[in-house]
Amino acid sequence: MREIAFDTVVKTVRDMIIYSGTDLPQDTYDALAQAMEKEKSPVSKEVIRQLLENADIAKDEKRPLCQDTGLAVFFVRVGEEVRIDGGLLRDAINKGTEEGYQDAYLRASTCEPFSRANLKDTVGYNLPAIIHFDLVAGDKIDIEYAAKGGGSENVSRAKVFPPAAGKAGIVQYAKEVISDAGGNPCPPITVGIGIGGTFEKAVISSKHALFRDIGSRNADPEMDELEQEILLEINKLGIGAMGMGGTETALAVHIESNPCHIASLPVSVNVQCHSSRHTHITI
Amino acid sequence: MAKTYNLTTPLSSEDTRQLESGDTVYLSGVLFTARDAAHKKLVDLIEAGEPLPFDLEGSVIYFVGPTPPKPGDPIGSAGPTTSYRMDSYSPTMLKNGSKGMIGKGKRNQEVKDACAQYDSIYFGATGGAGALLGKLIKSAEIVAYPELGPEAVRRLEVENFPVTVINDTKGNDLYQMGREQYEVK
Incomplete structure (x- = not known):
């Protein structure tokens, strides 16, 4: 059985969230650049140009790409031969999410459905994360993350x-x-x-x-x-x-x-x- | 043919009547922020005949809930939020003197009619360009409802803030016009 420290998961998740808040992934950036080339409307072309400029500014100055920094959504594939040392995997992912959103000045957008009260002071900063777990063979943990606006x-x-x-x-x-x-x-x-x-x-x-x-x-x-x-x-x-x-x-x-x-x-x-x-x- | 204008707030009917759907406007001066929760409070005050926390006359309302500022910055990222959630409140705001709204996405017929009736404009800013737009905000101060957090009403000073005219004072709608032009049937 392989052991992974609770804090290792926290730090990994925190880093993923901070990175995603400001750095548009290369595949998305390239797709937008291609769309700008193909776009026939001058108005829409200018919008896409602004989006690419926005991505450059966000990356260079470490500013959030968008004020809607989303709910944190994870797909996690857990190997059956791995265990977390020092806590629960779900808690580690939530802790990393909270630290990432807070440390990078990302917006806490999670609220109670009817009172609309923001849960940052009660449940945690932009918590709970939305986590989909799956069990797989092996001794690794595979984490996919997206910020969903x-x-x-x-x-x-x-x-x-x-x-x-x-x-x-x-x-x-x-x-x-x-x-x-x-x-x-x-x-x-x-x-x-x-x-x-x-x-x-x-x-x-x-x-x-x-x-x-x-x-x-x-x-x-x-x-x-x-x-x-x-x-x-x-x-x-x-x-x-x-x-x-x-x-x-x-x-x-x-x-x-x-x-x-x-x-x-x-x-x-x-x-x-x-x-x-x-x-x-x-x- | 779309034109480009530089305008400073507060806006007058003279400013807004010249604009047409598709025009680009660089706004300078003051914008007030408000989303759903703040709109409800403002409209409740208007209906109760009570004074508002800022002067609506000629004002431009920006539908935005920014990210928290980093230390030393006036504001975080600040792009527009989806506007239809303000549709039930906007006609009251326009009737009471507001001359412009900045958001993203389509509005209902009542809002378009109110734009025509009260010489007001619905501007679109580029959604998701929060870093770019946030940088054009020179100062931000909370003027009402701090308890709403990102949804508090803020007074923003902006310079050359780029927006596109979606609904003009003549009943035109860029979302319909643009789509009809590029739709392949």
């Missing part, structure tokens, strides 16, 4: 279709969700689509799809083709950067597909804004 989360949707809806139904649904969203989720967006599984499996898959590097291809050729088709359809909508009209509404569509019940075809569309702050570390 509210504007793009607010337009996300899920639906369980009858199997007859098929691929055409999914294309139509994705187009409908993005069309209704317009400029609200801060385009150019990344679109995560979870297909199959049960209702909640589709939703979690759509979230995880957003953690994939923009520009990477789906290993499944059928899903790769579907991703390209949906991307093309979304970019025909004309929404453009920040909804001001244009050709580059989405940077990428990412699909995660699962086996599902013979009676159903669950589909979830989760949207990420242009500031796709995600990072990945294996301890």
Whole structure:
């Protein structure tokens, strides 16, 4: 059994959060630069230029990329041959999250659902983190992190279709969700689509799809083709950067597909804004 | 053809009537911040006939909840938040003298109508450009509701703050116009 110190996890998570707050990942930066080249609307082109300038300023001066520094979302794969020495893994991730958000002057955006009271003084600074655990073989812990903003989360949707809806139904649904969203989720967006599984499996898959590097291809050729088709359809909508009209509404569509019940075809569309702050570390 | 203007707050009807959807405006002077919670408090005061913590006449309201400032900085990152959450409050603000709003995302018909009726403009700032926009804010002081934290009302002094006219005083909407121009049917 391999042992990893509680404090090692805390420090790793803290560093991931601080880095993600100010440094746009290279895949997102490159995708925005390509979108600026391709964009036909001068207004949207200028918006994307501002986004790249913003990323440069944030990185150089260590200022948060966006005032919405998100809820902290993690996908953690824990090897069955590893244990945490000195505490619980969930507590270590939460502690690292709190320290990262506080030390880097990131905004605490977590609140109670009805009173809307900010939980920073009661539960902890931007706590609790949203953590999805999975158990895997081996003696490592694999941590994927993304800061998830509210504007793009607010337009996300899920639906369980009858199997007859098929691929055409999914294309139509994705187009409908993005069309209704317009400029609200801060385009150019990344679109995560979870297909199959049960209702909640589709939703979690759509979230995880957003953690994939923009520009990477789906290993499944059928899903790769579907991703390209949906991307093309979304970019025909004309929404453009920040909804001001244009050709580059989405940077990428990412699909995660699962086996599902013979009676159903669950589909979830989760949207990420242009500031796709995600990072990945294996301890 | 979209034009570029440099304007200083407070704005007058003369300032706002010349603007058209799609124009770029560099704003200097004072902006007041308010999000959902602050809007509710301000509109409650107006409806009760009580004085407001700042003068609405000609004011520009920025929908923003900034990150905490680093030591020595006036403010942290400060890009716009999604505006539709203020739709139920904005017509009252405009009726009582406010001449501009800065946010992101579409507004409802009541807000667009109020822009036309009261010579007010809905400006869009680039969402997610919080570091860039925060740097253009020269000073920030809380003028009301400190208990709201990031949602407190702040008085910001800005220089050449870049915004785009979304809804003008003639009922135009850049989100509709821009989309119609680039949509492939």
